Amino acid sequence: MQKKLASRVAMSLIATSALAFSQLACAHAHLTSSMPAANTDVTQSTRTLTLSFTENVEAAFSGVEIVDAQQKPVAGEKTRLDAKQHNRLIVDLAQPLAAGSYQVNWHVLSVDGHKTKGSYRFSVK
Structure with a gap:
């Protein structure tokens, strides 16, 4: 009887560990929102873009590039981590930004060490 109980406890611990590990393996910083939002037309030009992720990111190993419709980088951009x-x-x-179409290319390193990247577009009217 004790052998069966010990076996069940061991299997339960293994299953719990596997579940916890699989959740950690899926923990990457994914883009959850942006301002201006993806695939939108904004009527007012902006001097600030904001990208929010599912988890904290390492600023020193993360970056954002904005390119125009001709794939030329927008001059004078500076990326920083929100202090709060x-x-x-x-x-x-x-x-x-002048009127036109823009693509935002981003890459981040989350605090747990995973790298992710992506891009989205928006237009200024």
């Missing part, structure tokens, strides 16, 4: 919310990157632009 470490899952948020803020991109300050030297000047407002």
